[in-house]
Amino acid sequence: ATEASARGSGGGGAMAGLELLYNSVAPELGCGQDALLCFVHWKLITRDYRCLGTGDQAATNERKSEMLPAGWNADKELYTLRYRLKDDSHDLLVKAILMDNSIILNVMDPKTQKVADLTLKVTDFVDPEHLADFDKVYRNTEELQTQIVHHILSPFGIFLLGAGWPLRGFKR
Secondary structure (H helix, E strand, C coil), X not given: CCHHXXXXXXXXXXXXXXXXXXXXXXXXXXXHHHHHHHHHHHHHHHCCEEEEEECCCCCCCCCCECCCCCCCCCCCCEEEEEEEECCCCCEEEEEEEEECCEEEEEEECCCXXXXXXXXXXXXXXXXXXXXXXHHHHECCHHHHHHHHHHHHHHHHCCCCCCCCCCCCCCCC
């Protein structure tokens, strides 16, 4: 499949939903790392996580959402987002730190303190010259998905063995 068809811009596909999410935040995107974090957020959403908000601590009026919260990219050098599985069984704290031209993703389960991390060179996966054009902004998307699944999702028991069959948030 080509990159364009892999995006699922028709009726589903390997990247269904990413274009809609991306276009919902496109006016807020100011740099390549914003687009990369949007992709990571989308990958968590496809595994039944929902975003609770920004920062390390919970707010009183939080609700689970598929959307990125207001102010999610206010700090271009440190992004902090909290996620919870739809069934409330598992939380993740995601921090993304800009270091040179790379993003260091640090993901923690607040209950167990288990941590997973992944370093991604922004320009390997995002063309910052095309932030306004979804069809041109992402590159090497299969590799990016593989890296996220292997280094960020699998350590927490979130497996991707086929659409519709992830083993999500199982208790250890």
